[in-house]
Amino acid sequence: MLALMIAAFGWVSAHAQEVRSGAARNRIDLAIVSRTVFYLPLWLAAEKGYFAEEGIDLRIEVFDNAEKINEALRSGAVQIAMSTPESIMADALKGGSLRVVAGNAGRLPHFIIARPEIRTIADLRGKTIGVLSDQEGTTHLVPEVTRRAGLKPGDYVVKAVGGAPTRWRLLRSGEIDAGLQPFPLSYEAEAAGFSNLGPLSGFVPEWQFTSVNVDMRWAEANRNRLTAALRALRRGLDAIAVEPATAAAVAARELKTSEPLAARAIADTARLGILTPGMEVSLPGLKKVHEALVAAGLVASEPFDAGRVVDASFLRASR
Template sequence: MIKRLLYLGMAVGLGAMAILGGCSSAPDKIRIGEVTRSLFYAPQYVALEKGFFQEEGLEVELSTIPGGDKVMSALLSDGIDVALVGSETSIYVAQQGAADRVVNFAQLTQTDGTFLVAREKTDTFSFDQLKGTVFLGQRKGGMPQMVGEYVLKKHNIHPQNDLELIQNIEFKNIAASFASGTGQYVQLFEPEASRFEQEGIGHVVASFGKESGTVPYTVYMTKQSTLDKNQDTIQKFTNAVYKGQQWVASHSPKETAEVIAKYFEGIKPEIMESAVKRYLEQGSYAADPILDEEEWNQLQDIMNEAGELKEPADYTKLVNTTFAKAAKEGK
């Protein structure tokens, strides 16, 4: 489904002029489309709230577009200028033969952000305990599910044979489904994992981020034509992202939670702090925006294991580290 929708999005957008590219001078406004609203993206919200984009002379319009396919469709049809989504989506677009390829230029998160939550508390956990159970996973073809299956296979568990894998529930409904009694294990992002622990609904027994290693999990990307025509603007944008990353790395989880609280109304402060702390401790927030080739290759290994990689994806064509390196060097 995700690849079919990506194809439709390309059909709409490949012939269109980039919104940014239509301006005679560098624009002061950038429209970001994030794939979900998540504490996983804390450095982005810090950059917005601490005025780092404004310091760079940019006005940012942020919208949440659920689903990687929908984010890509919006990007390709010029509904947004920059997408914040998993790098696998840029590979899916490339596999469809896009003339104006989608390029990753600034990495935000560098590990998987999900956790294995068990309904029953256990003093000792091993992945063997999943065999014969009902596992509530994520959507097929997306990074959470691919990483989940990659980790299970790493522990000699075949997802389709050794357990009952459920992956037909919408992302937004997965936590609620587990809370209502579906599954013995579930793969969850924060803050749901911390909230479930506090409420006694479930217990975190493993981290998929720790198990799968460093990958370009969530990255800012745009069309090649946009990069070509608006290098100054993209550089300013990347500078602001790096400032957000530095701020989060140098402040306490509590301070970060307080700064970004307005983006997560209804979530208790202690839950937000717990979630940010967990992500910081396992290195989920990228320290800088540079997406290196080793991470890219790990992503391809995960996609290949899931049967979602048609052919190797060229790092030199789908990743541009020029802006990230310049931001880190303060240029």
């Protein structure tokens, strides 16, 4: 009897392990930087059940820190990241395992938002500009903006504070004087009396702002899962145009704004071509990122080779 009980317990334990491992195989933890409109394809795909239809149990985590996302990719804590490509590129060019597998925001959706008393770029002298992080995203673009007004990096302070919602909070509290804000936060800032010093795309027309990133050690071992996730994301991207009312409702909920402002942000996203068609990577935008990394001394000065940074095979397979 004891032997039978031990055997039965062993089977139950093994079965439970199988169930747990099966759930783990179906689960994907996906990291994003903050709550901004270019994540709408992801939120809409989840809302419409596209990931579930692909057999994926999706968990979305907001990090508000790009460096931590890359650490999580390497450790396997998250399997996919929709985040900035700068450190992905630096890692890939140095022989690392991180890669870009699809595009997301292929142009910059930001406006230069400043305290009400700041009326021009030149007025940023001696001021504090809030950015995402020390080495990611729009951080590399601040000098391109300020030098147009004759300012040098030492003429102002650049402070890493986190994503766009955090920057908006710090702008209102006076802890920073300016920040690069995407819509609809830029709309809210203007309505509150803050200065809009112009679109960032007016200074930098081409820039791969966010992309879909992975650690190839996981991706190669889970090709079908990654392909399925990209397929769900593409369906979410397509659904924005097909179901505008649902898209606006989901965006309003996730961005914590009104549906009219969400609908305006979606319309401006389409008008400005922020989200790349078919989730393709913007090669001119990625090349511009490479130029910024070279200028900052973060990668070697050599001709840009997209094949060392991008693996497009997963996106092709998703079609």
